[in-house]
Amino acid sequence: MDNIPMEDYRSREFPSAREEAKQVTGKARRATGRIRVPWWMMLPSLLLIVGLYYYPSVNTLYYSLFNWNGFSAPSFIGLSNFASYFSSSTLGLEWRHQAILTVGMMVIALVVPLAAAELVQRLVHYRLAYVAKVLLVVPIAMPFIVNIGTWSFILSPNGPINQLLRIVGLGFLANGWLANSHVALYAILGIGFPWVAGLPFLLYLGGLQNISHELYDAFYLETRSFWQRLFRVDLPMIRGQLRLVIILTIIGSLQGFVTILILTNGGPGYATQVPGLTMYTDAFTNDQYGLGAAIGTVLFVVIVVSTLLYMWLDRRWGSGTE
Amino acid sequence: MVQNKALHRVLYAFLVILLIPTYYPVAMMILNSLKGTKDYYANPLGWPVSLVWHNFVAAWNGVHVYFWNTVFVGAVSVVLGVSFAAMSAFVFARYKFRGKALLFVLYLGLLMIPGLLVLVGLFLEIKTFQLLNSWWSLILPYTAGSQAFGVFILRAFFTSIPEELFEAGRADGASEWYMFLRIGVPLAMPSLGTVAILSILGVWNDYLWPTVALNTSNMFTISAGIMQFASSFGVIVPGGQVFAAYLIGTIPVLVLIGFTMKYYLAGLLGGALKL
Numbered sequence: 001m002d003n004i005p006m007e008d009y010r011s012r013e014f015p016s017a018r019e020e021a022k023q024v025t026g027k028a029r030r031a032t033g034r035i036r037v038p039w040w041m042m043l044p045s046l047l048l049i050v051g052l053y054y055y056p057s058v059n060t061l062y063y064s065l066f067n068w069n070g071f072s073a074p075s076f077i078g079l080s081n082f083a084s085y086f087s088s089s090t091l092g093l094e095w096r097h098q099a100i101l102t103v104g105m106m107v108i109a110l111v112v113p114l115a116a117a118e119l120v121q122r123l124v125h126y127r128l129a130y131v132a133k134v135l136l137v138v139p140i141a142m143p144f145i146v147n148i149g150t151w152s153f154i155l156s157p158n159g160p161i162n163q164l165l166r167i168v169g170l171g172f173l174a175n176g177w178l179a180n181s182h183v184a185l186y187a188i189l190g191i192g193f194p195w196v197a198g199l200p201f202l203l204y205l206g207g208l209q210n211i212s213h214e215l216y217d218a219f220y221l222e223t224r225s226f227w228q229r230l231f232r233v234d235l236p237m238i239r240g241q242l243r244l245v246i247i248l249t250i251i252g253s254l255q256g257f258v259t260i261l262i263l264t265n266g267g268p269g270y271a272t273q274v275p276g277l278t279m280y281t282d283a284f285t286n287d288q289y290g291l292g293a294a295i296g297t298v299l300f301v302v303i304v305v306s307t308l309l310y311m312w313l314d315r316r317w318g319s320g321t322e
Numbered sequence: 323m324v325q326n327k328a329l330h331r332v333l334y335a336f337l338v339i340l341l342i343p344t345y346y347p348v349a350m351m352i353l354n355s356l357k358g359t360k361d362y363y364a365n366p367l368g369w370p371v372s373l374v375w376h377n378f379v380a381a382w383n384g385v386h387v388y389f390w391n392t393v394f395v396g397a398v399s400v401v402l403g404v405s406f407a408a409m410s411a412f413v414f415a416r417y418k419f420r421g422k423a424l425l426f427v428l429y430l431g432l433l434m435i436p437g438l439l440v441l442v443g444l445f446l447e448i449k450t451f452q453l454l455n456s457w458w459s460l461i462l463p464y465t466a467g468s469q470a471f472g473v474f475i476l477r478a479f480f481t482s483i484p485e486e487l488f489e490a491g492r493a494d495g496a497s498e499w500y501m502f503l504r505i506g507v508p509l510a511m512p513s514l515g516t517v518a519i520l521s522i523l524g525v526w527n528d529y530l531w532p533t534v535a536l537n538t539s540n541m542f543t544i545s546a547g548i549m550q551f552a553s554s555f556g557v558i559v560p561g562g563q564v565f566a567a568y569l570i571g572t573i574p575v576l577v578l579i580g581f582t583m584k585y586y587l588a589g590l591l592g593g594a595l596k597l
Binding site: 036045050053056058062063122123132142145146147154199206251261276296304 | 329333337341344346354367407419425434436437439442443446463465466492498499529534545548549552568575583590
């Protein structure tokens with residue numbers, strides 16, 4: 001986040017062009033006068049982000065202090081929405097589910113796409129490695145809703161997983177994967193198996209392919225161990241990518257309630273209830289907009305705090321090992 | 323690089339093991355989309371007994387409204403979104419003025435605002451302005467949605483154009499707006515394409531917002547529409563038609579990404595790496 005060039009980008013990237021530009025600017029100024037910055041060109045974009053991101057965000061924070069059903073006038077109730085959310089009977093349950101999902105998604109996003117990227121990177125034939133990369137990436141094109149719909153069939157009682165289990169004689173394991181309250185949450189984690197087609201895989205592979213052959217060759221003289229190379233060369237070299245994936249997974253897992261909304265709506269019972277879904281249900285099903293806004297606020301705070309906490313830990317831990 | 327035949331056999335084996343489950347859902351979707359209702363229930367996994375192409379006719383009849391809604395909403399919001407992002411990015415990239423860094427912080431700040439925080443507030447805002455159930459309730463958020471990554475990607479590109487081109491234009495008396503249109507935009511076409519692709523996919527894949535902002539399904543875009551179609555059959559779903567609808571929802575995206583893979587991946591990575 002701190003690597004974005006702000007003011008001095010031109011001097012960094014085009015030192016000579018800048019010098020030249022100075023001279024040309026001098027000439028141009030004499031010919032046509034001062035350059036007029038076309039401010040107005042920024043206006044539509046700025047209005048859009050202020051009006052449709054900043055204003056609604058403040059709106060959420062504001063209405064979290066009100067009791068409003070959308071029809072009668074909103075009434076100010078202080079922190080009552082927060083109080084009623086924190087004393088709700090499903091609070092512990094839904095955050096426990098959230099923790100399981102976040103940790104599970106994190107492990108998946110850090111391990112599986114990385115293994116696939118290591119695999120593709122080791123394919124010696126350049127063309128084959130490219131074909132493998134494209135084949136593993138193309139399923140990104142599957143629209144979200146199609147993915148969910150297909151997986152709801154795969155996980156259904158007569159779906160492919162159960163059929164396969166019966167064929168290999170493990171029929172006793174067959175399950176209504178999304179209907180059984182003991183396994184539904186884990187079944188949701190399983191969606192997308194083998195979890196390769198996605199941004200993490202692309203990021204890891206891009207990072208690994210940027211590592212110079214000289215570095216590998218030098219390391220190869222020292223040891224041929226796969227694990228040594230993984231932990232001492234590859235992982236340190238793609239630390240930026242790992243960091244990005246961790247942050248995106250924290251945010252994505254907290255926002256990922258739409259999958260659950262479509263597949264189980266939090267059920268069976270409360271077996272897959274998560275905070276994001278509670279926010280959605282309170283706001284848009286029960287018309288308790290203030291309560292929904294309060295839960296949205298809580299989730300926002302959790303996202304910001306956990307992201308900052310992670311970045312702090314990363315900096316401490318990182319400076320300790322390097 | 324390690325040259326070892328046995329190792330490579332293992333690697334290829336792993337690759338195939340990865341590819342089979344990756345493509346299984348796609349294969350299953352295609353097979354099921356061609357099955358008749360009886361065939362589907364008798365045999366949900368195997369090959370179709372006979373190919374029921376009529377499934378696609380029925381599915382198209384069910385979702386074509388949503389498809390055209392998406393084309394309309396997508397076209398308007400992508401044209402507006404890309405144009406506005408390009409204009410703003412151009413100013414950030416090519417001019418120096420006081421307060422520029424501060425204004426850019428507004429865009430950087432968007433990375434810290436999760437959709438969760440916006441959702442309820444945006445709904446209440448749209449409701450207050452009485453725009454619920456209108457095309458604006460979709461077009462405005464989608465147009466705004468492409469500003470953050472659009473400005474990042476396009477600013478990076480506009481910054482890379484040599485200043486001499488613009489100085490030459492200025493010496494000839496061209497206005498800044500004219501230079502944006504005649505120098506900046508033509509050179510930026512690939513980047514503009516990247517931003518457009520990401521924006522279109524955003525509209526195409528969004529399920530949640532149309533179901534929140536619209537209370538009748540006749541204005542739904544494709545993702546919400548396909549779900550509407552799938553659930554319209556009640557508990558008993560004639561599987562073939564639903565899978566045909568899924569395929570109809572996938573093919574345009576596959577074609578788009580297939581032809582523009584390079585730009586799509588560039589945008590995906592470019593947008594992510596800005597974080």
